[in-house]
Amino acid sequence: xxxxxxxxxxxxxxxxxxxxxxSVGSGEVFGLLGPNGAGKTTTMRIICCVIPPDAxxxxxxxxxxxxxxxxxKQSIGYLPEVPSVYSRLTVRENLEFFARLYGVPxxxxxPRVSRLLRFFxxxxxxxxxxxxxxxxxxxxxxxxxxxxxxxxxxxxxxxTSGLDPISAREVRDLVVRVAREExxxxxxxxxxxxxxxxxxDRVAIIRRTILAVGRPxxxxxxxxxxxxxxxxxxxxxxxxVRVALSVQGVTSAKLESGELVAELxxxxxxxxxxxxxxxxxxxxxxxxxxxxxSLEEAFISVVRGGxxxxxxxxxGGGRGPDVNTGTAEMSGEGVVRx
Amino acid sequence: xxxxxxVLCVLTKDWRxxxxxxxxxxxxxxxTVYFGVVLPAIIVFGARISGGAVVPISIPVRLGDLPLPAAxxxxxxxxxxxxxxxxxxxxxxxxxxxxxxxxxxxxxxxxGERERGTIxxxxxxxxxxxxxxxxxxxxxxxxxxxxxxxxxxxxxLATNLMSADMFGGWWFPSGPEWYVVVALVSPLYAxxxxxxxxxxxxxxxxxxxxxxASAILVAPILAAVFGQVLGGxxxxxxxxxxSAAVLxxxxxxxxxxxxxxxFSGVRYMRVD
Numbered sequence: 333x334x335x336x337x338x339x340x341x342x343x344x345x346x347x348x349x350x351x352x353x354x355s356v357g358s359g360e361v362f363g364l365l366g367p368n369g370a371g372k373t374t375t376m377r378i379i380c381c382v383i384p385p386d387a388x389x390x391x392x393x394x395x396x397x398x399x400x401x402x403x404x405k406q407s408i409g410y411l412p413e414v415p416s417v418y419s420r421l422t423v424r425e426n427l428e429f430f431a432r433l434y435g436v437p438x439x440x441x442x443p444r445v446s447r448l449l450r451f452f453x454x455x456x457x458x459x460x461x462x463x464x465x466x467x468x469x470x471x472x473x474x475x476x477x478x479x480x481x482x483x484x485x486x487x488x489x490x491x492t493s494g495l496d497p498i499s500a501r502e503v504r505d506l507v508v509r510v511a512r513e514e515x516x517x518x519x520x521x522x523x524x525x526x527x528x529x530x531x532x533d534r535v536a537i538i539r540r541t542i543l544a545v546g547r548p549x550x551x552x553x554x555x556x557x558x559x560x561x562x563x564x565x566x567x568x569x570x571x572x573v574r575v576a577l578s579v580q581g582v583t584s585a586k587l588e589s590g591e592l593v594a595e596l597x598x599x600x601x602x603x604x605x606x607x608x609x610x611x612x613x614x615x616x617x618x619x620x621x622x623x624x625x626s627l628e629e630a631f632i633s634v635v636r637g638g639x640x641x642x643x644x645x646x647x648g649g650g651r652g653p654d655v656n657t658g659t660a661e662m663s664g665e666g667v668v669r670x
Numbered sequence: 671x672x673x674x675x676x677v678l679c680v681l682t683k684d685w686r687x688x689x690x691x692x693x694x695x696x697x698x699x700x701x702t703v704y705f706g707v708v709l710p711a712i713i714v715f716g717a718r719i720s721g722g723a724v725v726p727i728s729i730p731v732r733l734g735d736l737p738l739p740a741a742x743x744x745x746x747x748x749x750x751x752x753x754x755x756x757x758x759x760x761x762x763x764x765x766x767x768x769x770x771x772x773x774x775x776x777x778x779x780x781x782g783e784r785e786r787g788t789i790x791x792x793x794x795x796x797x798x799x800x801x802x803x804x805x806x807x808x809x810x811x812x813x814x815x816x817x818x819x820x821x822x823x824x825x826x827l828a829t830n831l832m833s834a835d836m837f838g839g840w841w842f843p844s845g846p847e848w849y850v851v852v853a854l855v856s857p858l859y860a861x862x863x864x865x866x867x868x869x870x871x872x873x874x875x876x877x878x879x880x881x882x883a884s885a886i887l888v889a890p891i892l893a894a895v896f897g898q899v900l901g902g903x904x905x906x907x908x909x910x911x912x913s914a915a916v917l918x919x920x921x922x923x924x925x926x927x928x929x930x931x932x933f934s935g936v937r938y939m940r941v942d
Contacts, residue, residue, distance in 0.1 A: 405794060410790075415787070419786070420686075421683070425686065429679065432675075432679045433680070435676075477791075
């Protein structure tokens with residue numbers, strides 16, 4: 333659905349992106365993951381024809397976006413990083429304006445606007461000025477606005493940036509719903525690893541160029557990442573360390589400031605429950621279990637130039653396994669309360 | 671090819687936004703009422719009270735003494751003074767209405783959208799730069815022109831009602847110069863201001879900052895007023911037509927330059 337090849341963009345002497353190549357399959361949620369200044373927004377703005385690249389090609393829904401931007405734009409719903417709704421228009425007027433701008437026929441516009449208001453739970457606020465909405469609701473409206481012309485492709489630039497944890501979770505839920513229920517192809521940029529892991533079928537780690545592409549779990553596995561887990565205990569003891577070491581997938585364990593610190597190999601989602609069950613069976617009183625995301629470890633490793641994670645395929649993938657939306661919002665750190 | 675349905679879509683959106691801003695509507699209404707009613711009242715009653723000296727005492731000129739082409743015969747000193755004020759002082763001042771209203775609107779429409787970040791979604795919409803510029807320039811121009819025409823109609827009514835006894839009937843507008851000013855010079859002057867705002871908006875960080883770019887256009891208005899009041903020159907019909915032609919040329923030049931500068935400035939306003 334999106335084919336990006338060899339994109340280069342320079343701002344004077346600064347090269348923002350160089351040789352960016354990836355593709356996103358139909359119905360896929362694809363994340364562009366990178367630190368600030370990595371070129372995520374530049375890549376997004378090129379794909380939606382806001383700025384031209386210095387080299388490379390972009391094909392969206394079968395249309396060459398550089399040769400026929402007007403047709404390509406028709407296939408894209410774009411959510412920029414800055415909330416992009418008109419505060420002096422009502423919620424409904426915002427949607428109606430963009431429906432007309434994208435040439436949605438008069439008879440279709442009204443039911444589509446009504447459906448989006450329902451889908452995004454904005455019906456009760458339809459006639460309120462957008463300026464009166466909270467930041468989270470405004471972001472919901474902005475996503476609805478991006479969908480009003482029913483584009484097959486949705487580009488979301490940092491969709492949860494600046495939102496409180498509850499609003500951010502709502503937006504993540506909506507993105508997943510839009511992809512699953514509306515069948516949209518979603519390209520989202522983020523520097524939030526937790527978000528990428530929870531929402532995306534595949535991610536590309538970008539820093540001026542694409543460093544790695546794959547499913548979040550695959551990236552961690554390919555980087556041979558060992559995931560550290562910290563278990564806060566009411567009754568820490570060396571005996572519990574030995575119990576931890578006996579669990580398959582635990583490569584090391586030690587006590588550190590009253591916490592049991594273990595390193596896991598393989599899929600942490602299956603090792604952590606086994607570890608906690610073994611510890612409880614041995615009489616441990618667990619206060620909390622905290623682990624860093626495996627994607628975060630892979631990300632840091634790739635961006636710092638550690639173990640190189642090579643993508644097996646840069647091509648579009650199918651839909652990945654069902655994803656859950658998480659509860660924590662701490663830059664890639666998940667918290668499991670015991 | 672310009673798709674007028676999309677131009678109209680953006681234009682009506684901008685109008686709706688203007689209509690919901692108390693500051694924008696207040697500016698347009700205040701100027702319309704001031705020029706339409708308050709200024710004529712000041713001139714007419716000022717002349718009646720002072721016996722014909724409507725200009726400040728420090729300026730040693732009585733308006734009625736100025737050469738007035740096409741002034742009706744047999745006017746007394748007070749009437750000549752009123753006639754002179756509406757022929758020499760008010761026409762250039764009248765340009766302030768579309769200038770002020772359109773620049774406030776243009777700053778909100780161009781620099782304001784940039785400031786609020788909403789211009790990004792318009793750039794991503796299936797709309798050419800030409801269509802977007804046209805929509806926004808027309809959306810900014812029309813309220814200014816409408817305000818000046820409204821003020822002109824009010825002024826005609828108020829002036830004639832307040833001074834008919836001096837002239838033996840309704841007499842305003844005093845000559846064809848007024849129609850050239852209202853129909854031709856003032857829209858072209860407002861468009862010049864809009865183009866300057868658009869140029870400034872490519873770099874300005876806020877709508878207010880962009881608005882300052884048009885301040886320079888107040889200088890020719892003041893020069894025209896003081897030049898005529900002090901007897902340096904008198905602006906006639908032929909001068910107004912030449913001015914309109916010059917303004918049309920300047921507008922055409924800026925239309926070729928301003929949109930490209932603005933959109934280039936907006937597209938590259940940030941580098942991540």
